[in-house]
Amino acid sequence: MGSFFVQRLAQTIVVVLAAALVSFALFRYVGDPVNNMVGQAASMADREAMRRALGLDDPVILQFLRFLRGALSGDLGVSYRFGVPVGGLLMERFPATLELSVCAMLVATVLGIPLGVWTALHRRSVSSHVLMILSLIGVALPTFLIGIVLILVFSVWLGWLPSFGRGTVVSFGSWTTGLLTAGGLKALVLPSLTLGLFQMTLILRLVRAEMLEVLRADYVKFARARGLTNRAVNYRHALKNTLVPVVTIIGLQFGNVFAFSIVVETVFQWPGLGLLVIQSIQFADVPLLAAYLVMISLGFAALNLGVDLLYAAIDPRVRAGMMSKARV
Amino acid sequence: MSTNVVTRPQRWWDSDFVYDFRHSPVAIVATIVTVVLIAVALGADFVVPFNVNDPASANVVDARLPPGSSGMFGSNYLLGTDPQGRDMLSAVIFGLRTSLMVGGASVVLAAFVGILLGLVSGYIGGWLDALIMRIADVQLTFPAILIALLIDGISRTAMDRATHEALAIPVLVVAIAATYWVQYARTIRALVLVERDKDYVLAARVIGVSPLRILLSHICPNVLGPIVVIATINLALAILTEATLSFLGIGVPPTTPSLGSLVRIGNEFLFSGDWWISAVPGAMLVALSLAVNLLGDWLRDALNPRLSGR
Numbered sequence: 001m002g003s004f005f006v007q008r009l010a011q012t013i014v015v016v017l018a019a020a021l022v023s024f025a026l027f028r029y030v031g032d033p034v035n036n037m038v039g040q041a042a043s044m045a046d047r048e049a050m051r052r053a054l055g056l057d058d059p060v061i062l063q064f065l066r067f068l069r070g071a072l073s074g075d076l077g078v079s080y081r082f083g084v085p086v087g088g089l090l091m092e093r094f095p096a097t098l099e100l101s102v103c104a105m106l107v108a109t110v111l112g113i114p115l116g117v118w119t120a121l122h123r124r125s126v127s128s129h130v131l132m133i134l135s136l137i138g139v140a141l142p143t144f145l146i147g148i149v150l151i152l153v154f155s156v157w158l159g160w161l162p163s164f165g166r167g168t169v170v171s172f173g174s175w176t177t178g179l180l181t182a183g184g185l186k187a188l189v190l191p192s193l194t195l196g197l198f199q200m201t202l203i204l205r206l207v208r209a210e211m212l213e214v215l216r217a218d219y220v221k222f223a224r225a226r227g228l229t230n231r232a233v234n235y236r237h238a239l240k241n242t243l244v245p246v247v248t249i250i251g252l253q254f255g256n257v258f259a260f261s262i263v264v265e266t267v268f269q270w271p272g273l274g275l276l277v278i279q280s281i282q283f284a285d286v287p288l289l290a291a292y293l294v295m296i297s298l299g300f301a302a303l304n305l306g307v308d309l310l311y312a313a314i315d316p317r318v319r320a321g322m323m324s325k326a327r328v
Numbered sequence: 329m330s331t332n333v334v335t336r337p338q339r340w341w342d343s344d345f346v347y348d349f350r351h352s353p354v355a356i357v358a359t360i361v362t363v364v365l366i367a368v369a370l371g372a373d374f375v376v377p378f379n380v381n382d383p384a385s386a387n388v389v390d391a392r393l394p395p396g397s398s399g400m401f402g403s404n405y406l407l408g409t410d411p412q413g414r415d416m417l418s419a420v421i422f423g424l425r426t427s428l429m430v431g432g433a434s435v436v437l438a439a440f441v442g443i444l445l446g447l448v449s450g451y452i453g454g455w456l457d458a459l460i461m462r463i464a465d466v467q468l469t470f471p472a473i474l475i476a477l478l479i480d481g482i483s484r485t486a487m488d489r490a491t492h493e494a495l496a497i498p499v500l501v502v503a504i505a506a507t508y509w510v511q512y513a514r515t516i517r518a519l520v521l522v523e524r525d526k527d528y529v530l531a532a533r534v535i536g537v538s539p540l541r542i543l544l545s546h547i548c549p550n551v552l553g554p555i556v557v558i559a560t561i562n563l564a565l566a567i568l569t570e571a572t573l574s575f576l577g578i579g580v581p582p583t584t585p586s587l588g589s590l591v592r593i594g595n596e597f598l599f600s601g602d603w604w605i606s607a608v609p610g611a612m613l614v615a616l617s618l619a620v621n622l623l624g625d626w627l628r629d630a631l632n633p634r635l636s637g638r
Contacts, residue, residue, distance in 0.1 A: 015466050030486050140618040142568045144575045145610045148595060152603055161601075198442070226530075260473035266576050267595075281578050282479035289485055293478065304469045 003284055008308060019297030023290035024067045027077065028060075030286050049160040077287035081280070085293040088274065095176050096166060097272035100191055100264065101257045105250060107196035108203055113246065115200075116207025120215065121234060131204070138201035143260050147194040147267035154190060162187045164269040195264045199253055206249055210242040217241075251307050255300055339565045348630045355626040361619035369425040374376035410593065416608045419585050423609055424616065428498060429568035434504035435559050438566075441505065441510025443555065447543050449513060450520025461517070472507040476569050479503035480578055496581045504569050508562050515558060517550040519551035557631055561624035571613055587613040 051057055074087045082089060119128040155163035167187030169176045178184025214220060215238055223233045262274030280288040340346060345514050349355050410416055449457040480503040484492055573579035574588030587609045594606025
């Protein structure tokens with residue numbers, strides 16, 4: 001366990017350092033930082049003085065270490081486009097993205113599990129076949145098209161739901177939430193449905209497959225032989241054992257949901273991190289992109305390390321497997 | 329003149345693979361759709377009703393006409409027109425060509441790099457193997473779309489505008505390929521590890537065949553089978569990735585129509601009720617990705633010996 005942890009930690013540190021290096025290279029070599037800060041009228045001497053003051057004539061390795069120290073203390077430079085520190089900008093956008101991702105996962109789980117159970121229990125019914133075909137199409141549908149179709153139907157034609165923004169948000173200090181107002185909740189419906197739909201088809205098919213497997217197991221046959229009601233067998237015995245892999249998938253898919261939130265935020269002009277990063281690419285806002293890169297690599301590294309450790313902590317078989325793998 | 333002689337075409341026709349295919353309506357339809365779309369894309373210049381790449385074909389008076397309408401000068405627009413008065417059907421066919429070209433090129437690149445690294449990793453082993461597989465492990469912990477987006481976005485920021493305009497499509501191909509090489513590398517490596525110790529490899533080594541020759545002409549042909557399946561499924565994913573990036577405005581340059589960038593243009597006119605400008609390329613994208621996806625799924629099942637005789 002110990003050696004596994006050390007190896008994973010080392011891997012995580014290497015990944016984050018690599019991302020930081022790319023980010024530093026972007027920051028340092030794309031455009032001239034001095035040019036971006038001083039006006040047109042600055043003399044050569046002024047520029048030289050500024051270059052020295054910023055430490056841009058120090059050895060590169062020293063500059064990189066300084067960049068790392070700055071990044072660790074939350075100082076990641078100033079956005080070209082907004083003229084404010086990027087750390088603050090990213091933090092300001094983070095609640096919107098987190099809220100969207102969590103709601104999408106919730107939609108996927110709340111719809112996916114019952115539908116999966118239904119298709120497993122009523123395997124030969126017409127409704128199950130229709131659901132399975134729809135879930136196949138769901139895989140081939142790109143996320144942005146789902147969003148556009150939902151906007152067309154529910155905003156343009158029916159006029160029921162807003163198609164952009166977060167509606168009214170309530171703020172608690174630096175945290176904002178749209179969960180407490182009617183407008184905020186309405187604005188959340190279409191984006192989280194769009195983002196959650198693909199995950200829902202995934203959960204549906206997983207639950208169906210697991211459930212079919214479990215229903216063939218001996219203990220389920222015995223439960224039936226004991227004369228338990230269908231309901232008790234299906235839900236108390238079968239479903240409970242189906243849910244273990246589902247919980248795992250939800251944890252693993254969270255990173256994917258986060259990535260696709262970039263697409264959904266663009267479709268719905270949702271003011272989160274994803275929209276910010278797309279705009280920073282389009283406007284060549286280097287500091288913002290560099291900071292996002294560091295942040296995202298740190299976030300993903302932490303998420304994966306967390307999932308792995310949790311996994312090992314829960315399941316002794318996984319722990320054994322990982323230890324033997326770590327030795328190779 | 330025995331009637332029992334089985335001719336070669338007959339044997340091919342009765343083989344498990346072809347039998348499976350003949351009895352799967354899904355596979356037949358998916359293949360037909362895929363082949364027709366590829367043919368249309370390749371022959372785009374000959375099949376389009378209007379040459380939308382020629383500015384003279386745009387008629388601003390005919391802008392944003394719904395499907396089935398005729399223009400001022402008697403042109404018939406089967407699927408309507410876009411904001412510049414260009415025929416949607418023709419625009420979508422050119423878009424299909426770009427999407428298939430970018431998707432196909434990135435699959436070829438990813439397969440080439442992945443197979444090469446997989447062969448090296450499996451046959452040579454040692455620290456090189458460890459390094460390649462660690463990189464693959466790390467990459468798998470990040471979502472593919474995020475990697476493609478960041479590679480594309482960073483190179484876009486790092487180049488000046490003119491350089492990027494010229495290199496946009498190659499950059500896009502590399503960004504997409506970089507996200508999918510891992511699967512090929514891992515599959516090939518696992519297969520090479522099995523083949524490496526077989527007698528025919530040993531025999532070749534004994535008679536002094538060079539390692540490179542052993543890899544390329546002895547091991548390679550024996551491990552390439554599963555690549556077809558991975559490549560087909562990857563093609564669908566690569567097409568969707570290209571469409572997504574182009575929709576976000578960071579894929580193909582604005583002057584090149586691709587299915588994703590066409591949907592992006594249409595998106596701006598959604599609220600004026602002009603649904604077809606995004607719906608037509610959208611529908612084409614879904615048809616293409618669904619057909620290739622189903623074909624890939626079928627191939628995977630048909631070529632998997634464990635599933636045969638279901």
